[in-house]
Amino acid sequence: xxxxxxxxxxxxxxxxxxxxxxxxxxxxxxxxxxxxxxxxxxxxxxxxxxxxxxxxxxxxxxxxxxxxxxxxxxxxxxxxxxxxxxxxxxxxxxxxxxxxxxxxxxxxxxxxxxxxxxxxxxxxxxxxxxxxxxxxxxxxxxxxxxxxxxxxxxxxxxxxxxxxxxxxxxxxxxxxxxxxxxxxxxxxxxxxxxxxxxxxxxxxxxxxxxxxxxxxxxxxxxx
Amino acid sequence: xxxxxxxxxxxxxxxxxxxxxxxxxxxxxxxxxxxxxxxxxxxxxxxxxxxxxxxxxxxxxxxxxxxxxxxxxxxxxxxxxxxxxxxxxxxxxxxxxxxxxxxxxxxxxxxxxxxxxxxxxxxxxxxxxxxxxxxxxxxxxxxxxxxxxxxxxxxxxxxxxxxxxxxxxxxxxxxxxxxxxxxxxxxxxxxxxxxxxxxxxxxxxxxxxxxxxxxxxxxxxxxxxxxxxxxxxxxxxxxxxxxx
Amino acid sequence: xxxxxxxxxxxxxxxxxxxxxxxxxxxxxxxxxxxxxxxxxxxxxxxxxxxxxxxxxxxxxxxxxxxxxxxxxxxxxxxxxxxxxxxxxxxxxxxxxxxxxxxxxxxxxxxxxxxxxxxxxxxxxxxxxxxxxxxxxxxxxxxxxxxxxxxxxxxxxxxxxxxxxxxxxxxxxxxxxxxxxxxxxxxxxxxxxxxxxxxxxxxxxxxxxxxxxxxxxxxxxxxxxxxxxxxxxxxxxxxxxxxxxxxxxx
Ligand SMILES: Nc1ncnc2c1ncn2[C@@H]1O[C@H](COP(=O)(O)OP(=O)(O)OP(=O)(O)O)[C@@H](O)[C@H]1O
Ligand SMILES: [Mg+2]
Numbered sequence: 001x002x003x004x005x006x007x008x009x010x011x012x013x014x015x016x017x018x019x020x021x022x023x024x025x026x027x028x029x030x031x032x033x034x035x036x037x038x039x040x041x042x043x044x045x046x047x048x049x050x051x052x053x054x055x056x057x058x059x060x061x062x063x064x065x066x067x068x069x070x071x072x073x074x075x076x077x078x079x080x081x082x083x084x085x086x087x088x089x090x091x092x093x094x095x096x097x098x099x100x101x102x103x104x105x106x107x108x109x110x111x112x113x114x115x116x117x118x119x120x121x122x123x124x125x126x127x128x129x130x131x132x133x134x135x136x137x138x139x140x141x142x143x144x145x146x147x148x149x150x151x152x153x154x155x156x157x158x159x160x161x162x163x164x165x166x167x168x169x170x171x172x173x174x175x176x177x178x179x180x181x182x183x184x185x186x187x188x189x190x191x192x193x194x195x196x197x198x199x200x201x202x203x204x205x206x207x208x209x210x211x212x213x214x215x216x217x218x219x220x221x222x223x
Numbered sequence: 224x225x226x227x228x229x230x231x232x233x234x235x236x237x238x239x240x241x242x243x244x245x246x247x248x249x250x251x252x253x254x255x256x257x258x259x260x261x262x263x264x265x266x267x268x269x270x271x272x273x274x275x276x277x278x279x280x281x282x283x284x285x286x287x288x289x290x291x292x293x294x295x296x297x298x299x300x301x302x303x304x305x306x307x308x309x310x311x312x313x314x315x316x317x318x319x320x321x322x323x324x325x326x327x328x329x330x331x332x333x334x335x336x337x338x339x340x341x342x343x344x345x346x347x348x349x350x351x352x353x354x355x356x357x358x359x360x361x362x363x364x365x366x367x368x369x370x371x372x373x374x375x376x377x378x379x380x381x382x383x384x385x386x387x388x389x390x391x392x393x394x395x396x397x398x399x400x401x402x403x404x405x406x407x408x409x410x411x412x413x414x415x416x417x418x419x420x421x422x423x424x425x426x427x428x429x430x431x432x433x434x435x436x437x438x439x440x441x442x443x444x445x446x447x448x449x450x451x452x453x454x455x456x457x458x459x460x461x462x463x464x465x466x467x
Numbered sequence: 468x469x470x471x472x473x474x475x476x477x478x479x480x481x482x483x484x485x486x487x488x489x490x491x492x493x494x495x496x497x498x499x500x501x502x503x504x505x506x507x508x509x510x511x512x513x514x515x516x517x518x519x520x521x522x523x524x525x526x527x528x529x530x531x532x533x534x535x536x537x538x539x540x541x542x543x544x545x546x547x548x549x550x551x552x553x554x555x556x557x558x559x560x561x562x563x564x565x566x567x568x569x570x571x572x573x574x575x576x577x578x579x580x581x582x583x584x585x586x587x588x589x590x591x592x593x594x595x596x597x598x599x600x601x602x603x604x605x606x607x608x609x610x611x612x613x614x615x616x617x618x619x620x621x622x623x624x625x626x627x628x629x630x631x632x633x634x635x636x637x638x639x640x641x642x643x644x645x646x647x648x649x650x651x652x653x654x655x656x657x658x659x660x661x662x663x664x665x666x667x668x669x670x671x672x673x674x675x676x677x678x679x680x681x682x683x684x685x686x687x688x689x690x691x692x693x694x695x696x697x698x699x700x701x702x703x704x705x706x707x708x709x710x711x712x713x714x715x716x717x
Contacts, residue, residue: 063649064691065656068667068684075674076681154559161561165660172563185571193560193568200559271619295621303619309612313634322630323620375620 006182017174018195024170025160028092029153032099039100040107044133054104061101066159070094074166091163095156102152110145111137143214150207154200161196171195224248224284225270225301225379225412231278232265232434239265241434243279247412249378252405254413254421254442257431258460263414264306266431267383270412271303283379299327301379302372307388308364310356316343316367317352320374328375335374342370346400362393369400380404383414418464422446432456503686506673513669514690520586520658520665521651527591528647532598533633539603550599557596562654565589570661586658586665594651601643605636638710645702649695656691666690 039054061069074090077083114137122132164173175192179185225247232240239262247253255263268274270281272294281288286297310319320339324330343352346366356364365385372380382401386394398420405411405424415421421428428445430438438451445451452458503510538550557565566589573580580588609632617627637644659668667687674683 059696060688060692063653063695064688065653065667067656067659068670068688068691071667071671071674072681072684072688076684079678080681158559158561161563162657164563172561172567175564175567179567179571185568185575189564189568189572193556193564196561196564197556197559273615273619298619298621303616305612305616307612309610309616311613311616311631311635313638323622326623326626326630327621371616371620 006178006184006187010178013174013178014171014191014195017169017171018199020168021157021160021170021172021196022199024088024091024095024163024168025153025157028095028099028160029156031096032156033103033149035096035100036103037107039104040111041133043104043108044111044137045129058101058104061098062105066094066098067162067165069098070162070166087163087167090166091160091168095160095163098159099152099156102156103149106145106148106152107141110141110148113144114140143211146207146211146214150204150211153207154203157200157203158196226282227266227270227279228281229279230266230269230276230281232262232269232274232276239434240269243431243434243436245429245436245439247379247410249410250408251426252411252413252424253427253429254415254425255429255431256415256418256421256460258463261431262434263431264383267303267381267412267414271301271381272298299375300377301381302375302377303381304365304368304372304383304385306384308356308361308368310364310367310371312356315353315355316348316359316370319356319367320370323371324374339370339374342373343367346370347396360393361389362396365389365393365397366400369397369404373404379410379412381412384416387416416464418461430454430457430460503673503677503683506677509669509673510666513664513666516583516663516669517652517655517665517667520583520590520655520663521648523587524590524594524651524655525644525648527587528594528598528651529602529637529644531591531595532600532602532647533637535595535599536602536606536636537628539599540606554596554599557593562589562593563657563660565593566657566661582658582661582663585661586655586663590651590655590658593654594647597647597650598644601640601647602636604643605639606632608639609635641709642702642706645699645706648702649698652695652698653691 039058043051043054070090073094074085074087077090078085118136119132122136123129127135160170161172164170164176167173169177171192175188179188182188225245227243227245230240230243231238243266255266257263265274269276270283270288272288276289283297283300286293286300288294288297310316311322314322317336317339320342321330321332321335324335324338325332340349340352343349343366346369348363348366348370351359351363356367359367365388368385385401386397389397394417398417401411401413402420402424411424413421413425422442425442428438428440428442428451429436430445430451438445438454438457440451443450445457446461452461535550535553538546541547566586569589570582570585573585613631613635614627617631622631655665656667658665659671662668664672670683670687674680677683
C-alpha cells in the first residue's frame with residue numbers, strides 16, 4: 001500500500017475521522033458544560049471545602065498540557081488501578097473534565113459579573129435562593145458567558161486532535177494514516193486543516209447566533 | 224508667514240470652518256478667541272496638517288500644507304503645543320524633547336541633548352529631565368510640551384488651550400513661560416479662554432464665530448468700545464467670559 | 468485557626484489513623500522520589516529543552532505578531548487582508564495538524580531541519596497569530612493624541628511606528644504576551660509527537676522505563692502547573708514594574 005495514491009475510499013476514511021472528532025467534541029462539550037456549570041453552582045452555595053478542592057483541580061487542568069492529562073488517564077490510571085481503559089474512554093474522560101474546568105471558570109466569572117444588588121433585591125422581594133438563581137442569575141450569566149464559551153468550544157475542538165496521539169482514530173489520526181501511505185503531506189494536512197477550519201467556523205457562527213439571540217432577549221427583558 | 228485663504232472644512236454635513244482668511248507675520252502674537260465649538264481647534268489642526276482641508280489654501284512660509292510633499296517642510300516651521308500635552312509616555316522628559324530634532328532634523332544626539340537640557344532648565348525643569356511624563360505634574364508636563372515644540376526651533380508656535388487642563392497655580396507657571404517667549408520675539412498663534420492673558424501678550428486678536436472669522440483687529444482696538452466690542456457677538460462673548 | 472480547632476476535636480483513634488495515613492503518604496512520596504531520582508537528569512534535560520524552545524518561540528511569535536499587527540494597522544487593503552486571513556487560519560486549525568504540515572511537508576520542499584527547528588518554527592507561526600491580537604489591542608489602546616504629536620513634529624510613519632507606537636504597545640502587552648508564553652509552554656508538549664524529547668517527551672521515556680506512568684505523569688502535570696503559575700506571577704510583577712509611572716498617562 002505504500003506510495004499508493006489517493007482513492008475514493010479515502011474520502012470515507014476522512015469523513016469517518018471527522019465523525020469521530022465531532023462526536024467526541026460534541027459529547028465531551030455537553031458533559032463538560034453541564035459539569036462545569038454544576039460545579040459553579042456548588043461554589044455559589046458555599047459547600048465546605050468543595051470550593052477549594054474545585055479551584056485546585058480546575059487550576060491544575062487549566063495550567064497543564066492536555067496531552068499530559070491524556071497520558072495520565074490513558075497510561076497512568078490503568079497502571080495504578082489495574083483496570084483497562086480504552087483510548088476512547090480515556091479521551092472522553094479527559095476532554096470532558098478539561099472542558100468542565102474551563103467552563104467552571106467562565107461561569108463563575110459570569111455570575112460574579114452580575115450586580116450583587118440585583119441578587120439582594122431578589123432576596124428582599126422574597127424569592128428563594130433557587131428562584132434568584134433561576135430568574136435573576138442564570139439568564140444574565142448565560143448571556144454574559146456565551147462569548148467566552150464559544151471561544152472555548154472552538155478551542156476545545158482543536159484540542160480533540162490530541163486524542164490521535166493515544167490512538168483514537170479521529171480526523172488527525174486519519175490524516176496521519178493517509179500521510180504515511182501516500183507520502184503527500186501537503187495535500188493530506190491541507191485537507192485535514194480545511195475540515196477542522198470549517199468545523200471551527202460552524203461552531204463560531206452558531207455561538208454568535210446564540211449570543212445575538214440571548215442578548216436581544218435580555219435587552220428586551222431588562223428594566 | 225502663515226497665509227490662510229478661504230479655508231473651508233466640514234465634518235460630514237457639519238461645516239466647521241467656513242471661508243477663513245488670515246495671515247500671520249513673523250514676530251506677531253495672535254490670539255484666537257471664540258466660544259466653544261466655533262472651530263478654533265480645527266483651525267489649528269488644519270494649519271499643522273492634522274486635518275485635511277476641503278477648500279482653500281494654507282501655506283507656511285510658502286509651503287502648501289495640503290501638498291504631501293510640502294507638508295513636511297511646513298511642519299518643520301511650526302511647533303504645536305497640545306491641550307492634553309500628548310507627551311510620549313515611554314520616554315523621559317529629555318527624550319521627549321530631543322526625539323524630533325534627532326530623528327527629523329538629523330541633529331547630533333549629544334548636541335540635541337545639551338540643548339534639550341538647556342531648554343528644560345530654562346523652564347525650571349533642569350532637575351526633572353530624566354523623569355517620565357507620568358511622574359510630572361500637569362504644569363510640568365505642559366512645560367515639557369513647550370520645550371518639545373521649541374526644540375525644533377519653529378518659526379511659528381501653535382498653542383491650543385495649553386492651560387485649560389491645568390489648575391490656576393499651574394496655569395500661572397505655564398503662562399509665565401509663554402509671556403517670556405513673546406518677549407523673545409517668537410511668533411505665536413494662541414487659542415485660549417484666558418482673555419486677560421491674551422490681552423496682555425497679543426498684538427492681534429482674531430474672533431471666530433460658528434466657523435467664520437468675525438473680527439480680526441489689533442489688540443487694543445479689539446477691546447475698545449468702538450472697536451471689537453462694537454460687534455454684538457464679541458461683546459456677548461467677552462461679558463460671558465468676565466462673569467466666569 | 469480552623470485547622471487548630473479540628474485537630475483539638477479529633478479523638479485519639481482518629482489521630483492514630485491520621486498518623487498512619489500520613490506515614491503511608493510519606494512512604495509513597497519517598498517511593499516516587501527514590502524511583503524518579505535516577506531519571507531526574509533526563510527530565511531536567513527535557514525541561515531545559517522546553518525552556519529553550521519556548522524562549523525562541525516567544526521571540527519568534529512577538530516578531531511575527533508585531534509584523535502582522537503592523538499589517539493589520541496599515542493602509543493597504545491587501546496587507547490587511549493577508550494579516551486577517553493569517554490570524555484566522557492559524558487560530559482555527561489544531562496545532563498538531565499545523566505541526567505535521569511542517570514536519571512532513573518541509574522535507575518535501577527540500578528543507579531538512581530537525582524536530583527542534585520545526586517545533587520552534589511551528590510555535591512561532593501559531594503563537595504569532597495570538598501575539599498579533601495582543602499587540603494590536605496594545606496599538607489600539609494608545610491615545611491618538613500621542614501619535615498626532617509624532618506626526619506634527621515630522622516623524623515619518625516608519626519612525627512613529629518603531630519609536631512611538633511599538634514601544635508603547637509592547638509595554639502594554641507584557642501581561643497578555645505572558646499568557647501567550649504560558650500557552651506556548653503548554654503547547655510545546657505537543658512537540659513530543661515529532662520525536663522532540665522536551666519535558667513531556669523525556670517524561671514519556673521515564674514512564675516507560677520505570678513502569679510508573681501514573682506517578683511520572685502526575686508529577687509532570689504538577690510541574691507544568693506550578694511552572695506556569697509561578698511564571699504568571701512573575702509576569703504580572705514585571706508588567707507592573709515596567710509600566711510603573713510610565714503608562715498611566717497613555
Ligand atoms: N473629528 C471630528 N468629527 C466631527 N466633528 C468634529 C470633529 N472635530 C471637531 N468637530 C466639530 O467641529 C466643531 C468645532 O470644533 P472645535 O474643536 O474646532 O471647536 P473649538 O472652537 O476648539 O471649541 P472648544 O473651545 O470647546 O475647544 C464642533 O462642533 C465639533 O463638534
Ligand atoms: Mg478646542
